[in-house]
Amino acid sequence: MADWQEITGGVTAPKGYRAAGIAAGLKPSGAPDLALIWSDVEAIAAGVFTTSVVRAACVDYCRQRLEEKASARAILCNAGQANAATGEQGLADTLESADLLARELSISPNSVLIASTGVIGQRIKMDALRTGIPAVVAASSPEGNDAAAKAICTTDLVPKTIALETTFEGRPVRIGGICKGSGMIHPNMATLLAFVTCDATVSSHLWHDMLKRAADRSFNQITVDGDTSTNDTLIALANGQSRTPAITEMGPEAEKLEAGLTAVCQHLAKAIARDGEGATCLIEVQVTGAPDDAAARRVAKTIVGSSLVKSAVFGRDPNWGRIAAAAGRAGVSFDQDNLRIQLGEFLLMENGQPLPFDRPAASAYLKQAAAGAYLKEDTVLMQVQIGNGPGTGTAWGCDLSYDYVKINAEYTT
């Protein structure tokens, strides 16, 4: 990350991208609900999608498009109706959306990717979308990032955006991203959507592999409530408009690019965890000493996803026993006599044995971190060593509060 500097502009920070977000009348509230990101030229495109077998029509559509052709010009995202559990009509609506946008942009329909978020079981309001598509194209500009970031939100408390810049052989290269997701305040609006743009020149197989690895170290390492949505989508475009040398194989340039891509994805993923339903703080769990990175990530995610650990953090209770118990059930083999647990600066357990520690001070640490709440960078940090292996991994989550239950229990009836 030392190579990359944070800049403004989100997905329109990289060269050759425009974006927009408008209120097209899809959401009953009248809030912005239609977003567009598009590249001046065909961009290398890679995607990572929900693994659920219950999927939205747009997920199947994007997966098929990207299998046929690893490039795209535009991403259209509608918020309000998830277009999941909508059968053949849902797929027809997705295809029509792509056709309409392609016509408006004078590009091929197979260069259009579609994402939806909102209520499961509801079709997209096609009348509103048909009039919205020309409007969102007309509104799109190189300054459109913030409007797009806002229009993809459903129940998110804040829009989430980031951009980073570095240089390759003296020329600037930029990566930008926006995302949404916070759980399910309205029923079933669990979608995690993330869109990343980049102006580097990179081969498609390399870009795809980088995105897969970056997702494993970011979005796949966050959990708010353990529920995977029907619409989860991460798409990354790379359009070569930085005019920097093409990156076609692993090496220092590719590693640098991947580091930036991973940093963008991690920033966005942490923003989602921080905005988790009812959350009062971000929790980061760092695991070391595992047999390999995948094992470390698995332990980290199990700890950060434990309802008991999450409740303890909400209660500002430095409860090492719950951390140890969650580590033990993660499905990764280790010798419990090697377990070491640190909370902030407080060493709670070493060699598998609980240590005496300043409990009021540790509780105060949790209180202070939580006071940072959403916007500050304060985070509850848990460091867990499970052995002496080389594997490391990090996961992010949030605490479990009364508000989580309230938000999810008090809905329709």
Place this chain on the structure above:
Amino acid sequence: MADWQEITGGVTAPKGYRAAGIAAGLKPSGAPDLALIWSDVEAIAAGVFTTSVVRAACVDYCRQRLEEKASARAILCNAGQANAATGEQGLADTLESADLLARELSISPNSVLIASTGVIGQRIKMDALRTGIPAVVAASSPEGNDAAAKAICTTDLVPKTIALETTFEGRPVRIGGICKGSGMIHPNMATLLAFVTCDATVSSHLWHDMLKRAADRSFNQITVDGDTSTNDTLIALANGQSRTPAITEMGPEAEKLEAGLTAVCQHLAKAIARDGEGATCLIEVQVTGAPDDAAARRVAKTIVGSSLVKSAVFGRDPNWGRIAAAAGRAGVSFDQDNLRIQLGEFLLMENGQPLPFDRPAASAYLKQAAAGAYLKEDTVLMQVQIGNGPGTGTAWGCDLSYDYVKINAEYTT
């Protein structure tokens, strides 16, 4: 189950067992905290234990004992200190406990099994245990079930016990059980303990296999909060005192015995789910149409463990989308166009499409089931069909309430 009748007496209903529960001074509260179950003769013994790599000393001890010899005379259970994360001293305490009980009963130490539940990281109060062991032996009797069921509890709201009876060739055969577990009201007291007695004559390999399968269809199918404890233990004894013919291979008799064992385990497992922290109702999820039973059980457990499904039930919200989404992420492949979801009598989804239904009536169904609360048999029933395969499976859980968060957040500090 038609073959088996419910009777009273719990673990002392089968012939040749005595039990006791006393207050030995292990719990600070002075509540009963030491339980003993023992058989007049050496009994075939099988055990199923936590899969966590962070384990209590007594779990390692029992596992090793049962590997060496598939029989036992006595089970001693102390409540108050879990004797987990206590290192070599913890194992020494377990060994001393077994030796003391063996001396008192004039049996071999390797016929004693030990279980502990309570706070992780705390050693057993050995002084109290040393004086408690002769006292619990003296108190033991064929009427001691209820006292034992009470003494193994930590934060359970009610003791949990069951006994069933049938006949083999005209002679009565009985199976009894007690268990404890409700989550972690005090920190880390998450233990699930279950002890089953039987007076049938059965070979040890058969008894072991039956118990494994029964556990997979009962205790392994419940979830309160997804956290697995360091001390989970299920032990089943069969002492042959019914004087019925030995069952040594699968066949009608073995199937009948296994049906009874499974019914006892399911009754106890459901009692734990119903007593889940903060729970207002029991949820039962039945899955059909899976490729095999294991896949069906996996889908059922994923649904019943979903925080979003649990919150919806607490909110009396007939939210089919959350059930569908949880089924989809269970890791079992199916065609979403075959998905069928029924809540009580209400068909919510068929062929993967949401159906119109009487939402207020469905919500009223949830309200009425929940009103049954702990003691009545009212249950929220979800029936989910994922295809046309032969696999079926059931899982049990409870709703997620404000009280769950309250109980787990507001502890020490």
